Amino acid sequence: MTLSFTRTANTSPTSEERRAEILANPGFGSHMTDHMVTATWRQGEGWIDAALEPYGDITMSPAASVLHYAQEIFEGLKAYRHEDGSIWSFRPDKNAERLNASARRMVLPELPVEDFLTSLRLIVEADQEWVPAFGDGEKSLYLRPFMYGSAAFIGLRPSTEVKYSVIASPAASIFTGGPKPITLWVAEKYARAGAGGTGAAKCGGNYASALAGQIEGAEHGCDQSVFLDSSTHTYVDELGGMNVFFVMKDGTLVTPELTGTILPGITRLSVLELAPEFGLTPVERRVPIAEWKDGVASGDILEVFACGTAAIITPIGELRWDGGTAPSTAGEGGGEVTRGLRERLLSMQQGRTDNTYGWMHQLV
Template identity: 50%
Template sequence: MATIRWTRDIGWHDAQIEARRPFEIDPACSVLHYAQEIFEGMKAYRSKEGKISLFRPLANAQRFRESAKRMSMPQLPEATFIQAVEKLVDIDQAWVPETEGSSLYIRPFMFASENFLGVRASNEYTFCVIACPVGPYFKSGRSTVKVWVSDEYTRAGRGGTGAAKCGGNYAASLIAQTEAVTKGCDQVVFLDATTNTWIEELGGMNVFFVFDDGSLRTPPLTGTILPGITRASIIELAKAEGIYVNEAPYSFGQWRADASSGRVKETFACGTAAAVTAIGHVRYAKGEFNVGTGDEGPVTQRIRNKLIGIQRGISADTFGWVHHVT
């Protein structure tokens, strides 16, 4: 694991890479009481030629800084973030799998590590990077997933931490995710906290809708939705392919009506862990419906193949997204 410490009087210091080990923390460690914690999710990929690369690490570094700013934490320089990830991946490159659909998942995170009881920002923080090999995010083996639309729980409100990648957001989503599983679904869909009308995102990923005219729609970034790097990449990929992308609010009622009429042909979730995954079936408190035929559609498949092709070095990277480590 790679670690760097920060203290108010010194700043960033004591950077090192060592064997992965448990942290020793005091019961008064402030992260345990006031939840100052942020993290990122990244992957290292091995190409057919054996080369190892990262996908858009600068975007992760930038988002990490934005999350830190929102959580009143020190902002790690982007170059330092990338260097820490690079060095860890280089040392652990034997752990980057070669099999299709697998990768080395990388988890940079930072937490308040000062020991005190009192509601204020910490004066000490620990930044750390760990990694482990992973396979596909959804284990069902199906080409599509089922989602549950929550009408009771919300993920984030205006002025909150919805745009920050902090642990508290995920903790708050777990009860809704558990409910989704009890309903026979793989993921939960959250609606806005104000009107319980507008689709925001899933428990750990963004969402896109494919219309009968070939266009895409995705909820806009208004401060309550995580600005996904996969989301941003899909928007750029689609535009480069001549596909119109509309970043605009979309209500659950309209989605249900458009799926029924055939106006919405496909829906897919996207994120670092899930990549691009088709949503085939939707359940909610008063019923359920299929999206399209219930199977993965051609647009979803095309976008997924384009994205994964670039990430794995199969397709040309005309965007400058691939960052080579070896």
């Protein structure tokens, strides 16, 4: 049964002048829109109390499950305004599927796909004036659905009450002046996730566990860190929040296979499906870090890039580790394939090219 959402408008919304000021320079994740979506799940009752309501603080018990046992998950996707004023999102059905996969791993209730999509439509419809104008660079409205255990009980068990919510925030490109190659540090002392753990779930603990490696990378002058498998510390997993790709001399487009420790990114999936358009054969396999180090020097690896919702596609330049470096394969804005894939995805998301694959979903 699909949820029925009540709607309560914010009677004190952000002024038009203030909203225009924010949209001129939104940053990323700094400003929230006027509304939020909420719903509650209770054991024995299922999903209830679904609502669109004014954005506001969350009240919870100090004994809430999420605060003690980190039983929570989230998603991230963007809404884009097209030239005719309509608003679209990129493959939100895949975000819904991944949310439910994460929920199964974290022992949280699944949310029906249609209810997930309805929650997105509701908040975007209510706050559509927060969606940046078509043609305003790479700006979008970032949507953050999330779910957490809210039952007040100190004891290790699945929460008997769960909250679901969606908030939204206008977002600019994380790049100023176009994408530039990032320098990466190989985090050899830290692992993002382990075999049998929660690496394939989009839960906050995976990102918190990446922070120490990120800081270590920053201390060595790097933009981000790349993490290795926790068992042998020899195979590439992913960055703290992005998947990695290699354009190979032999005509393959290689990315680390999903072993359970890597998040199955929606952009990652889309890049694999777009590879044939660029004359490349997509390959998912384990990638030794030694292959990366040696391959850029030998010319077997032509380009390296990372991908994710926030940055879409990011060229990767120099790779550094304790005791050595591997040179960059990227030019000022990345290699030909990196630039081509990025433009292909962005033009589709912004509605500048046809919805060839049926990946775009109209929200308003």
